[in-house]
Amino acid sequence: MDTHTRKERLIGVVMLCAGLVYLVMTMNLPRKGFIDAAFVPYVLAFILCLLGVLQLMNSRKPANAGKPAEADDGEKVPADYPTVLKTLGLIVLYTALLSTVGFPIMTALYLYAQFIVLTPAGQKVNHIGYAVIAVVASLVIYYIFRHGFDLLLPSGFLDI
Known part of the structure; x- marks a missing residue:
């Protein structure tokens, strides 16, 4: 496993763990109905977990799929x-x-x-x-x- 793949998997694991910790912390908030002060934290926690899972799935692709953007003539596009x-x-x-x-x-x-x-x-x-x-x-x-x-x-x- 190359360094790029390890970094991508580590990012996915960290995002998923952060999402799960945030979800557990959100579950401790008092609820008053479906849409209340805890609604947005729940949405954010689920989105963070989803992003972590997607990052882990994306880390399984070959490393050359994540190369920096290049122009049509093969040169790297400079940062803006x-x-x-x-x-x-x-x-x-x-x-x-x-x-x-x-x-x-x-x-x-x-x-x-x-x-x-x-x-x-x-x-x-x-x-x-x-x-x-x-x-x-x-x-x-x-x-x-x-x-x-x-x-x-x-x-x-x-x-x-």
């Missing part, structure tokens, strides 16, 4: 550090302004800006499509958390 730095900057800005501006507006602005950052360089930016998706997603998420889970998200100066 500016995109990573822009994303980190957007996340910092989002968290800094979330309580002041509010979840619906900041989430819509963050998603719109993130869509633009992640648009490939050779592709035209679809401003209208990105704006519509960002606004609709922000409002749907806010509505689900506010009325479905009965959890308050910062509404900022909208005071919804």
Whole structure:
């Protein structure tokens, strides 16, 4: 077994164990119904366990299947550090302004800006499509958390 396969299996085992520990800890939370404060931790624990199992299954594939991305001519594609730095900057800005501006507006602005950052360089930016998706997603998420889970998200100066 080569080093790559061992690392992949170790990652899978660690993820599965972390998911199981998180699931056991979540089981100790008091329950008041199907959707309550323990619902999201249960979902996250099951997802982490599932990812661990998928990682273990993926580690059984040959090591050459996990080679780094290469261009069509066989050269390695360089890492895109500016995109990573822009994303980190957007996340910092989002968290800094979330309580002041509010979840619906900041989430819509963050998603719109993130869509633009992640648009490939050779592709035209679809401003209208990105704006519509960002606004609709922000409002749907806010509505689900506010009325479905009965959890308050910062509404900022909208005071919804």
